[in-house]
Amino acid sequence: MARKRNPVTPGEFEDPLHNYDPPMYEDELERLLCETEVKSMRITPVHCVSKEMTVTDVLDLMWTKETSCVVVTDEANKPLGVFSSKDVLYKVAGNDELRDQPVEAVMSPNPRTVYATDCPAKALNLMAIGGFRHIPVVDVDGKVVGMLAPRRTTEFLEAHMH
Numbered sequence: 001m002a003r004k005r006n007p008v009t010p011g012e013f014e015d016p017l018h019n020y021d022p023p024m025y026e027d028e029l030e031r032l033l034c035e036t037e038v039k040s041m042r043i044t045p046v047h048c049v050s051k052e053m054t055v056t057d058v059l060d061l062m063w064t065k066e067t068s069c070v071v072v073t074d075e076a077n078k079p080l081g082v083f084s085s086k087d088v089l090y091k092v093a094g095n096d097e098l099r100d101q102p103v104e105a106v107m108s109p110n111p112r113t114v115y116a117t118d119c120p121a122k123a124l125n126l127m128a129i130g131g132f133r134h135i136p137v138v139d140v141d142g143k144v145v146g147m148l149a150p151r152r153t154t155e156f157l158e159a160h161m162h
Contacts, residue, residue: 032160038123039116041156043137043146048073051080051104055092058083058103069134069147072107077143079136081107086133113138116145120156123148 025031047070069084091106113136114123137146
């Protein structure tokens with residue numbers, strides 16, 4: 001059974017967005033952080049590894065690729081964890097029996113991520129609050145497409161502020 005609609009009297013409904021004023025920003029930096037997208041920050045190519053890869057093999061990869069962070073992903077390239085130089089220092093260094101363990105045992109699980117289309121302000125906020133130096137960037141399907149690192153963030157801001 002179809003519902004009957006009540007007729008709308010002219011002037012009864014007013015679209016709340018018809019008189020929408022764009023946000024006012026304090027300065028260009030604030031506008032950039034709120035209106036651009038993370039993908040415009042030249043996100044760093046990311047090195048992904050499987051959770052079964054040994055800590056020694058991951059360390060060798062990090063050394064060879066000169067990177068301080070890798071993303072541990074599942075078969076669909078969705079992030080399971082992050083393994084960074086902080087994990088090396090606080091979990092692996094001085095603990096030789098961990099070297100042959102799978103990286104899953106020492107990674108930081110369930111990483112916070114940002115979408116490539118999120119604004120940089122969101123990414124920087126997550127990094128600051130969570131104490132992260134790196135944050136994986138994912139596409140709409142949740143697959144890893146890159147890494148937001150401190151250097152890229154600084155380069156982006158410097159390039160747009162001068």
